Amino acid sequence: MTFQEEEVTEFLHLFDLNKYKIRHFPGCSHLELLKDAQHNHILTTYSIWEDEADLENYRNSDLFREVWSETKKKFSDKPLAFSMKRFLEVN
Numbered sequence: 001m002t003f004q005e006e007e008v009t010e011f012l013h014l015f016d017l018n019k020y021k022i023r024h025f026p027g028c029s030h031l032e033l034l035k036d037a038q039h040n041h042i043l044t045t046y047s048i049w050e051d052e053a054d055l056e057n058y059r060n061s062d063l064f065r066e067v068w069s070e071t072k073k074k075f076s077d078k079p080l081a082f083s084m085k086r087f088l089e090v091n
Contacts, residue, residue, distance in 0.1 A: 001042070001043050001044060001045075001075060001079045001080075002041060002042050002075060002076050002077035002079070003041045003042070003043065003074050003075060003076060004041070004074055004075070004076045005040075005041045005076075007073075007074035008040060008041050008043075008074075010074060011074050014067065014070055014071065015033055018063070018067050019031065019033075021063055022047070022058075022063065022067070025054075025057075025058050025061070025063065026054060026057065027049050027050040027051065027053070027054020027055065027057065027058070028047055028048070028049055028050075028054065028058065029048050029049070029050060030046075030047060030048035031045065031046070031047045031048075032045065032047070033045055033046075034046055041076070052083070055083065
């Protein structure tokens with residue numbers, strides 16, 4: 001997500017208020033907020049969901065609608081989103 005630089009602090013506050021609700025939403029087993037190494041206004045969330053139905057339930061929830069409606073106001077560019085499945089894990 002590429003944010004307007006002046007909106008990053010507000011987004012971080014919004015994320016902080018909701019991170020435990022998201023992380024403990026049924027089916028979510030992992031949640032991280034990552035920041036670009038060179039650009040402080042580029043962030044991404046990384047989450048792991050037990051299955052696609054759990055992610056879809058989250059996307060259709062009031063929690064997602066509330067957080068997303070506030071988050072998207074802060075963008076300076078179109079966000080990218082994609083889902084992936086574990087293919088290979090190396091230990």
